Amino acid sequence: MSRVPVIFDLDGTLIDSAPDIHAASNAVLSEAGLHPLTLPQVRSFVGKGVPHLVECLLRASGEDPNGPRNSEIYDAFIARYEDAVTLTVTYPNVRETLDRLAALGHPLAICTNKPLAPTRAVLAHLGLLPLFQVVLGGDSLPVRKPDPAPLFRVLADLGAPRAVYVGDSEVDAATAQAAAMPFALFTEGYRKTPVEALPHDVAFSDFTDLPAIVERLA
Numbered sequence: 001m002s003r004v005p006v007i008f009d010l011d012g013t014l015i016d017s018a019p020d021i022h023a024a025s026n027a028v029l030s031e032a033g034l035h036p037l038t039l040p041q042v043r044s045f046v047g048k049g050v051p052h053l054v055e056c057l058l059r060a061s062g063e064d065p066n067g068p069r070n071s072e073i074y075d076a077f078i079a080r081y082e083d084a085v086t087l088t089v090t091y092p093n094v095r096e097t098l099d100r101l102a103a104l105g106h107p108l109a110i111c112t113n114k115p116l117a118p119t120r121a122v123l124a125h126l127g128l129l130p131l132f133q134v135v136l137g138g139d140s141l142p143v144r145k146p147d148p149a150p151l152f153r154v155l156a157d158l159g160a161p162r163a164v165y166v167g168d169s170e171v172d173a174a175t176a177q178a179a180a181m182p183f184a185l186f187t188e189g190y191r192k193t194p195v196e197a198l199p200h201d202v203a204f205s206d207f208t209d210l211p212a213i214v215e216r217l218a
């Protein structure tokens with residue numbers, strides 16, 4: 001029996017990648033003669049893709065976010081991003097839950113604003129890449145989440161009429177709403193808004209609960 005596909009956001013949902021993004025950001029800032037930023041600062045910049053991250057890094061450094069240093073910082077960050085995998089871990093019970101969903105027959109996919117190359121690199125590093133039938137990155141289409149187009153493209157690539165979407169942030173809640181897709185909010189990621197203030201169908205803090213949630217939302 002074919003089961004409903006589950007589409008996952010990546011950063012702050014399946015993986016805690018902020019320590020790698022923080023380290024790469026500070027390496028780039030240091031090369032540019034700028035001061036390091038804290039982990040919570042950089043974590044709060046994650047979720048809207050690299051162009052947004054770079055603007056936030058510059059703004060936090062007292063520089064013009066869209067000034068002449070933008071492309072220098074952007075290029076330097078992209079050059080480091082594929083190797084920024086060693087500090088990243090999956091959230092508790094993610095691996096077991098993905099295996100369980102796959103064993104139950106749910107097709108699995110990724111829809112992230114992280115560019116495709118570092119997305120594939122970190123999934124491969126963690127041994128998770130073979131689990132996903134479709135992996136869509138922030139540079140895969142001309143638009144990013146919260147535009148619903150990336151979610152619709154993943155659905156089309158899966159050949160599925162519908163899916164359940166799982167994400168951690170304001171961007172994911174808005175994307176699911178724009179796509180009218182059932183949304184499970186993982187509460188332990190990089191969200192800045194209270195859970196009650198984010199549109200969602202179900203909120204969860206432990207991945208062990210996800211297979212039952214998916215059954216319910218499907």
Ligand SMILES: O=C(O)COP(=O)(O)O
Binds near residue numbers: 011050
């Ligand atoms: O901002 C990013 O680069 C990625 O974030 P996401 O995986 O939460 O979409």
Ligand SMILES: [Mg+2]
Binds near residue numbers: 009010047168
């Ligand atoms: Mg996220």
